[in-house]
Amino acid sequence: MSNDAQSQAGTAEGQGPVEISPDVARQLQEKREELFAEFELRDEFPPAVLSEARSRTEGVQEEIEAELDDRRDLRDLTTWTTDPVDAQDFDDALSIREDEETYTLWVHIADVTHYVHPDSEMWEEAVERGNTVYLPAYTVHMLPPVLAETVCSLVAGEDRLAHTVEMEISKETLSFETVDIYKSVIHSDERLTYTQCEHRLDDPEAPLHEENVLVYALAEQLHEQRKEDGSLVLNPSRDRAHTIIEECMLKANKAVTHELMWNRGVEAMYRVHPQPTPDQWDDALREITELDGVNISGASWDDPRKAVNDALENSEKRALNKIQRAVLKVMPRAKYMNDPFGGHYALNFDIYGHFTSPIRRLSDLINHWIVHENDVPEELVELCDHASEQQKDGETAERLYKQFLEEVGLDAHAVNNRGIVTVDEDGTVINEQGLPPETLDNRE
Numbered sequence: 001m002s003n004d005a006q007s008q009a010g011t012a013e014g015q016g017p018v019e020i021s022p023d024v025a026r027q028l029q030e031k032r033e034e035l036f037a038e039f040e041l042r043d044e045f046p047p048a049v050l051s052e053a054r055s056r057t058e059g060v061q062e063e064i065e066a067e068l069d070d071r072r073d074l075r076d077l078t079t080w081t082t083d084p085v086d087a088q089d090f091d092d093a094l095s096i097r098e099d100e101e102t103y104t105l106w107v108h109i110a111d112v113t114h115y116v117h118p119d120s121e122m123w124e125e126a127v128e129r130g131n132t133v134y135l136p137a138y139t140v141h142m143l144p145p146v147l148a149e150t151v152c153s154l155v156a157g158e159d160r161l162a163h164t165v166e167m168e169i170s171k172e173t174l175s176f177e178t179v180d181i182y183k184s185v186i187h188s189d190e191r192l193t194y195t196q197c198e199h200r201l202d203d204p205e206a207p208l209h210e211e212n213v214l215v216y217a218l219a220e221q222l223h224e225q226r227k228e229d230g231s232l233v234l235n236p237s238r239d240r241a242h243t244i245i246e247e248c249m250l251k252a253n254k255a256v257t258h259e260l261m262w263n264r265g266v267e268a269m270y271r272v273h274p275q276p277t278p279d280q281w282d283d284a285l286r287e288i289t290e291l292d293g294v295n296i297s298g299a300s301w302d303d304p305r306k307a308v309n310d311a312l313e314n315s316e317k318r319a320l321n322k323i324q325r326a327v328l329k330v331m332p333r334a335k336y337m338n339d340p341f342g343g344h345y346a347l348n349f350d351i352y353g354h355f356t357s358p359i360r361r362l363s364d365l366i367n368h369w370i371v372h373e374n375d376v377p378e379e380l381v382e383l384c385d386h387a388s389e390q391q392k393d394g395e396t397a398e399r400l401y402k403q404f405l406e407e408v409g410l411d412a413h414a415v416n417n418r419g420i421v422t423v424d425e426d427g428t429v430i431n432e433q434g435l436p437p438e439t440l441d442n443r444e
Helices: 003-008 022-039 047-055 060-070 121-129 194-202 209-229 240-264 278-289 304-314 317-330 362-373 380-407 412-418
Strands: 018-020 080-083 092-098 102-110 133-135 138-140 159-170 176-187 190-193 270-272 335-337 420-423 429-433
Touching: 018 022, 018 412, 022 138, 022 380, 022 420, 047 121, 060 159, 060 176, 080 194, 080 240, 092 209, 092 240, 102 176, 102 209, 102 240, 121 362, 121 380, 133 380, 159 240, 159 362, 176 240, 190 194, 194 209, 194 240, 209 240, 240 362, 278 304, 278 317, 304 317, 335 380, 362 380, 380 412
Parallel strands: 018 420, 080 190
Antiparallel strands: 080 092, 092 102, 102 159, 133 138, 159 176, 270 335, 420 429
8 A cells, every 4th residue: 555545534544643843842842740749640760669670571482381281382373463553562462262152362461460469569550550641642641651562462473371271162142152361471463553453454465464354254243242232332433454453452341340240259350331311311412312413213312332332333523523412422331340330321231340451551450460369458349449530530531632733733643652852943852752552442
């Protein structure tokens, strides 16, 4: 695909970074520092944490070899990652197999707790931070990048320690036939961007074509089943690559939290999302139906979530943002709790929690530890409250920073997707700020 074609497709690869002047760069830095102070976001890592992180990156291959006795060796299993073009760390990888009546889906997650555990400095720092905060073109990390982007990252062509969720899924019902969660050693064959994934799906001669076609067939069925069951889908125009990742991660998270709750009966950091009141839903739906170019079929009205899905799929493009805003205005904030009851309303899951992003979310890191140790941190309730509060503060800081970008004449969406480059008057590049990984909650 040519650069022109990519640019027209709206990809970061095609358009290149947004250019800013040194003066605007200084204003952005001052705004970030102001927000870090206001919300107590920790940008710099303490020397002891950095030192510990660096020490854990030494002798990696020998350590992995030593771990093979106690782990499943999956290095011969075809495995790959799919991430945004400028993602710096890769914490999830996929493998897939088709049998006569089932799919076997492996979701391999970076085994971060092998390196970051309750006895480590990095664990304490991660608990303080709660989550990675993604400002447009600037990331405040939960874990030191020197560790997260190296030994914890499932980079292509390297052996890596993983926590694998192996799911045998019925073709007929898409329900779990079996779920197995275990420590493994994997070897990613290739790192794909979302754009490359789309190309592989279309090119029968390309490596990983069959695997991506197969996993997309499963993901599309999972997506349609979710919608049918009443899961809210606020982004109906998602491409195939994003659908693959979103649905596989949701399925893995669901598998892990069902295992924790029903098979082990243990507390964990569950994700609970309350529903709006009937009056709030009435207000939102009234606002949506009064918009120009909106259509909702009569068949959807038995569930407000289905009515919104219907509106998003069948309305004119200019109405989409307004529909999304009307819904988000009445949606309560999801929070972490030590029991799952109440479920996740937007996803329409009775039990749900996070497991697939331990590099960027405290909840996932702690759930990895709980799954492996079959034990629960004493201060779990406080950890749930703290992670919820940190996420809220991070999202507020992101919203305020985006507002500031608009105030200084920058398109926050463009900056978020393409990164920033500072250039002086004669066009010389002074500094570049990279593109953060995607933070959509449904890569849950």
